[in-house]
Amino acid sequence: MTPEPGEWLQTAISRWAFDVYKCSRRDFLETIGMGALHPIEIQGLGVALRPETADTISAATGIPFARLYAMTQSMRDHATWSTFAEHMRDGDTFPYRERDLGNDPLFREVIHKWCPDCLKERPGVHEMIWRHPWLHICLKHPRVLATRCSGCGEHPRIPLGRTAQEWDPNTCPNMVLGARCAEPFHQAVSPPVDERGILYAAQVRIIALTRCHDPQQRERLYDLAYRIRTVQEKDDEALADLTGLDTSVVRDLHPRRLDAGHYVEHLETFTVLAAAAFVMQTKSEALRSLG
Template structure:
């Protein structure tokens, strides 16, 4: 094997950039496809299944050491460019370079994007855009775009291993493509995102999400210095329930009313944004509405106020028993005691128990317990009318009386 040497060209990653986006920028800088670039970085092309996307999920330690030698980028920086840094929110499998089904809310294919960020950075993709918890750009105050305007698919940063990726271009394979390596190539910076006002509730929820991802702790509403992983577990349980039972946004909604048209346009033929407990949001607007409403519940000062806010969410005519169920949280999910208390209170509000009929209740018969002398002592303290009369005062046996009246036997 040829020993690695330092590449003559340096390319620093953009803050928050994903690893496959940085590799795509390197390919453009050197005018070299990934199939030829990756071996020069010490990476085995045969394990990548035709794409560099897996490298943005997990980069093994030995691979990171090789890439650091060839590029001069520190090993910790390379690891921070992969989804493994968010293991408190999701779970990665190093052997397959895939996300494990820990939270269905986390997407597994492609990435959403902000077209203005792509235009400013020359086509560099943020790692957080791959998370289902990222649905808005707080810098440009807009929703993330989740579909290519030309092919209608979720785009991807790379263009495979055989071609040099174009900056800010869609790397998805169109449904009508006749060749396996054919890519869309549409200009993603031309996409028109949905604008949000400066004090929009969606932006406030996104800022809080970003803060938890950065600091690893949460201090707001029901939580006091709580680990971010626990809060994201609560959100992963609550947000899909809200997506399936809450009323659709309407113009009178003070929080997400301006998203009503975008939400309605994104719905599938089934007329719903909810595709089952094991699926995540299909569009950025679905994630924005569900997470914003969930954060509004969890941001209340106590469980009573949170339960009242949660009980007001179900749409008319929808049975919301699963929304307020403290159980059925999925495998390997343990929600916090604060959320459990909130769900129980909301369940009692939506489904109050009918009053039981008033009737006198007696103690259930049971076998006496205790030692023999204790039982005898209890009997001695019984009232006189409940005790048996002394043997001397008992009436004689009827047979004995009859024998006495007939006289002694012969």
């Protein structure tokens, strides 16, 4: 079992079960000595790993301890691990709620995101960075990440627990009228983005901001989240001017405004709003520096 670069642990487990052992997640987890883990911990494997759990997986698979951690958010967001530990200690249900833009820590998204081109190039390999709350564009193949299956039209409900059903991570796992959808993920529709435009440039800078360890720079994310909620109240012409898009493109966004916590369902709209908010933030900072 070999992790692919940047692969997310949860879907890697499903890929190994299906591709290597031709079995379900439940059988695979039991085989590597994790069958008795608490259901909350199994559902959170892609978010945080206890050292004992990482040791168990490493001993059974030969995957180095550090590389397992790199397949989760544990090493990237200390707040994620702290809050996860609190939920484990108190026996709470794992927080599957959709997070608001201003929330901390960066729990995984409830709704799965993916790049169809990436999955076409590396079948079944779902990248951990797609779980990032501030990622909405694939920077390798300039396009908005997909969130809906082109077959059933729904958000894919990715298996995370001890399911007894086999699942090919190349395909949609949703059940439709008693049968698995099984539509290939790489056929999903996602709009292209001009890599020379503001939308792409803003995404690059926002991701760099989220990776910064400077508290003052991290604070800019909260300001950016606030601006995203306010920038959508601008008229179409003002939003088009901020993003460099044609007014007709902005006017045709559906929905044009996003309710708190629902941004991930409408990444095309969020892409435009996030870019506009980032431009506003940058201009504001430039004016303050001049003053």
